[in-house]
Amino acid sequence: MRLSLYIFAFFCVILNFSCQNKTADSAESSVAVVDSAELKRKEERIRKDIKADIKAALIDEVMQKKLAQGFNGNVLIAQKDVIVYEKAFGYANFKDTIRNGLQSKFQLASLSKTFTAVAVMKLTEQGKLGLDNTVKDYFPDFPYDGVTIRSLLCHRSGLPFYQYTFDKMVRGEKIYPTNQNMMQWFAKAQPVPPIFNLPDHFFSYNNTNFAILAALVEKVSGKSFDEYMRENIFLPIGMKNSFIATTKNDSININRTYGYQFGQRLPKDYYDDITGDKGVYSTVEDLLKYYTALKNNTLITKESFKEMVLPRSFEHPGLRNYGYGFRLWVNAKQQTDYIYHTGWWKGYNTIMFFDLREDFVIILLSNRYNRSVYNIKEIVDIMHGGKQSSVEENILDE
Template identity: 75%
Template sequence: MKLTRRFPLNSYCYIFLFCLSIGLFSCQNGTSTLGSSKVDSVALKKEEARIRKEINADKKSALIDLIIQKKIAEGFNGNVLIAQKGVIIYQKSVGFANFEDTVRNNLQSKFQLASLSKTFTAVAIMKLAEEGKIGLDYTAKDYFPDFPYDGITIRSLLCHRSGLPFYQYTFDKLVRNDKIYPTNQQMMNWFATAQPTPPMFNQPDHYFGYNNTNFAILAALVEKTTGKDFDIYMRENIFKPAGMKDSFIVTTKNDSININRTIGYQFGRKVQKDYYDDISGDKGVYSTVGDLLKWHAALKNNILINKESFREMITPRSFEFPGLRNYGYGFRLWVNNKQQTDYVYHTGWWKGYNTIMFFDPREDFVIILLSNRYNRTVYNIKQLIEIMHGGNSTMEESILDE
C-alpha cells in the first residue's frame, strides 16, 4: 500500500541550500570567509523569521503554553519541545530530575524513553536490511538456530505479529529468584533452553499483539549480525550520524552518560533499578528533547535510511481490529478512513518514565513530551495537535499509552 501524502523537505534543507548559494557567490567575488559567515547568519535569521510568520509560531506558542500550564497543575514533571518546519515553537523544562537532591530538569536532561526506544531499534534493523546484512523475510530461527519457534519473520517482529510469549512474565520467577540482570543474549538462551518450551499466544502473523519480546529479539539480532554490543552499534551507526550527542543505551559503560541523567518516580517514590533494565531494544534509550528533534529530522530527511525504507516503516500492517490506530515497523500510526497514515508516533512507559513523540509528515510538526514522574497527561495531546493545525484537527480521540 502506498501512502498518498507527500513528505515536505525539511526547512533546514532550504536554509542550507540558500546559504550555500550565498557562500559560493561570496567566494567567486572574493568576499572573506568571515564576511560570508555573517551573511549566512543573517540569511538564517531571515529564513527562520519567514517560517515563524508563515506558521504563526508566536500565536501557537502562547496557546501551547496554556495547555502545558494546565498539565503542570495536574502534576506534569519533565520536558516539552514542539517544532514545525525546522523551527522550535515551544520548549520548556518543568520540575525535578532528582527530587531527593532537588536537581531541577533543564533542556539537557536525559530521560529513559521507554517504548519510544522501539523506533530506534526498528530503524537499526531497516538500516541493516538496506546493507544486505538482515533479510526481513528471514526468520528469527535463521539467525538463532536454537530458537524454539518456527515461522517468525523479522517483519512479524517489527510489527508485533509474532505471537510470542512475553519474556518479562515467562522468566520472571527465574530472574527474581536468582536476582540477576539479564542481557538480550541471555534472554535468547533462556528461550532456547527452557523446558518445556514456553507456549505461544497465537500463530505468527495471525493478528497484532503488542509485545516487548519482539524488540528485545531485534536488538539481539543487531548484536548477532554486527558482532557489536547493541549500545556500541547504536552509538556508532544511529546516534552519531543523526547528531544525537546526548543519547545513549542504558547499558553504556561511560560515566559521562550520568551528566544530566534523570531519575524515574512513580507513586511518589524513586524507582529502583529493575531486573529487566539491561534488556534493551524494547526500551533502554536515554535522550533529550533536543536530540529527539534531531531524530525527527534524521527520519524525514533520510539521513539513516532511504525514503523507501521509511515509507515501509510507516505503512499500516494490522487491520484485524477496526479503528484509527495501527502499527507499522516500530511506529504507532494514526490512519484515516482510507487506511492511510495521517500521523506517526510512539508512546512509552517504564518505571516512572512516560514519553511521547508525535509527528505529522504533511504539516511537518513534531510534539515531544518526556516525563520522569509518571503522569498520564503526557499522552493527552489532542489540544496540542489542534493548535498545530491552526485550531482545525481531524483527531477524534486522544492518544493513549500502551
C-alpha cells in the first residue's frame, strides 16, 4: 500500500512538472507570436512611410536598363531595416548554366578594403595596433621609415605598388605570394624599390597599403587573415556566407560565382592570395548585415567609425574624398554626405553605397565586368524620393 502511494505521488510530481513546462512553452510561444506580429506591423508601417513599393517599382525600371546594358549579378537596396528591392540576375557559372541566387557569393574586389579597415580599427580599440605607430614597429626589416598605420588607411603612404614591383618575378616563376611573402620581398629587395611620395604628403590610391594592413592584422593577432576576419568580423554579426579567398573552409565553394570578362571566365590570378586590398567573398544579404552593424556600432565604436568616415584628402578640391578604407562623397562644406566603396578585380565589379542621414544602402555585385554597376545616380535619386542628388552618374574611381 505504501509503495503504491509513493508511485502515485511520483507520477503526480512528473505530471505537474510536465504541465508547468507546457505552460511555460505555451507562454513563450505566445510571446514569440506577438513579437513576430508586432515586427511585421512595424515593417509595414516603415514600408508605407518610405514608400517602399513605389521605390521598388522605379528601381526595377533602372535595373531592367542595366540588364539591357549587360549587368549580370545581384542587387539589394534597403532603407530603415526594410529591404526595398532584392533580386538575382544572370549566371554564377555560364559554362554550366548555374544561375545566380540571392545566396551567391561574389568576390568584393576593393570593397574588401572597408573590412580590412574595420579590422584595424577593432585591433586599435583593443590596444594591439596604434594608428600613429609605423610599419617598422611591427616589421623591423621593412625598408621604409615613417609609414604610419594611419597613412596606410587613407592612402597617404607614398609606397610603391606591389603588383608592379614584383610582377616580373611572380609571373616569371609562377608564384602565388601571400601577404607575408610580400612583406619579406619588400624587406629583402635590392635596391630598395623607390617611393612615390614622402609619407602623409599626398593621397595616392594604392593596393599596397591594404595588403600591408592585412599583414599587420596577421602579425598582431597571431592568426591568418581569414581566421581573424571570420572569428572577429563575419561571424559575430551573422555573416555566415562570407570568407577570405585564401580560406581552407570548403563551404566557400557553395554558391560561389566566377568572374567573367570579355566573354571569358578568368582563371586564378597570381595575386589572388594577397588579400586585404581585395579577397572578401560575400553575398548581398551578408553585406546588409555589415551595413547594419556599422550604423549600429556593433563591430566598432561610434568614435572609431566616425574617424573612419572623416575626409582626409584635400589635394584635389571636389566632392570625392577618402577616409579610412571608405570612399566619401562630401558636400561644399567638406562634410560627408555619402559613404561607399567600389571594386574591380578579374571580372568582378561591385559597389556598396550608403547614406546614414536617410538610412539607406545600395549594394550591387557583378561577376561579369560591366560599368553600369557604378551608375547609381538614378537609384540614389529614387531613394531620396525623387529629389536630385549631387552624386555623379558614374562614380567609378578605382
